[in-house]
Amino acid sequence: MNPNETTLAKQYITNVQLDLSVAAYTKVPTTWRSHNYTPDFNKLYFIMEGEGYLEVGGQRFSPCPGDLYLLPTGTVQSYGTVNQNTFGKYWCHFRAKIGHVDLFQFLSTSTFIHIQKPEWLKQKFEDLIYWHHQESLTSQMHLHSTFLEIIAFFMEQCETVKINSKTTDSLKRINNVLLYIEEHLSDKLSLTELAQVAHFHPNYLIRIFKNATGLSPIHYINRMRIEKAQQMLRFTNWNIMSISDSLGMDIAYFSRMFKEYTGFPPTEYRELFVEDNKPPLSVQARIDEDIFHTGTTSL
Structure with missing residues (x-):
């Protein structure tokens, strides 16, 4: 394989x-x-x-x-x-x-x-x-x-x-759909569009897709978007609106889905990792003092 x-x-x-x-x-x-x-x-x-x-x-x-x-x-x-x-x-x-x-x-x-x-x-x-x-x-x-x-x-x-060779063709088609989703994660993806990529009837795509991934297409897309949002919240300074826009999601829907998948609103999720990444208090005090006196850190 x-x-x-x-x-x-x-x-x-x-x-x-x-x-x-x-x-x-x-x-x-x-x-x-x-x-x-x-x-x-x-x-x-x-x-x-x-x-x-x-x-x-x-x-x-x-x-x-x-x-x-x-x-x-x-x-x-x-x-x-x-x-x-x-x-x-x-x-x-x-x-x-x-x-x-x-x-x-x-x-x-x-x-x-x-x-x-x-x-x-x-x-x-x-x-x-x-x-x-x-x-x-x-x-x-x-x-x-x-x-x-x-x-x-x-x-x-x-x-x-x-x-088994009898299932290889279906797998290849589903793999093409997964790659398409990854490349168009910020687009408004529809079931009809994905079915056209796989050359399957939409109802058949749902069944085969769920067999392959354990999720329906829409749940898979949402999961991929939330996983990408988690990375952006942890490793970028983008605000919540910009992140939701980049994933092609309305901010209210994005916030609701994010909490449903992670258990936290996006802002609270980011704060968890801000707290985890803070240096020890003694180091932080020296950083703050350097910023106060010089406007830059000495580290």
Whole structure:
């Protein structure tokens, strides 16, 4: 992936929504088998012992202890045993959605990785199983955190991770929209204008844009404008009116949006950093004295 695609892909997968339906450890029976079926969910198999086979997308594998396999949704699969020494495996079924698209339809990865020191991953699966059966207030937070670690680990260890070619065109178009927004941040941008940049219908742009960034186009534009305003308040002497004008926003609307995003009115936000950047009182006293006597500082 080129840098622009990587940046957009990072924004895209940040919005993944996980739904874990089952997690367990099983020593499979000799009757464990299925042939040419296509699940509507993803599976992870972490092999701890035994023998057997998996077929994923027409390719046959003979997993070994220490292998972690991803069997993605929508892919033709088969599995079975080969003798009495059956698999002992940690496993889970899950969905990982980014809008209406599954994470592993958006990304193409290796089918499996081999782990030389499986103790860490074994513990993560134990944690996953534990939190999946808890009903405490924070159990889902722990579950998602643990599961994201497992998925991130798998992706980091894969030889290849790339954007599925079917989604590349949409990503490029959204990336063009993001660049256009950045270059025209002070203009009165409209949804119709952005849709023309992407060559999408406006309603379709809203859906694809939100899948990619987690925000609607107008919320994304406002966030970018407020982030730029924060920099200007901290590092320039521009007054509030000039800043709002430079961002193409009415001052009342700008002030309201700024407070909504940051929790502070623009003037109070600037004062926070003025206070933070003040030198110690003893130094400030010397500066003030030099200004009083000479009109300039000696520092």
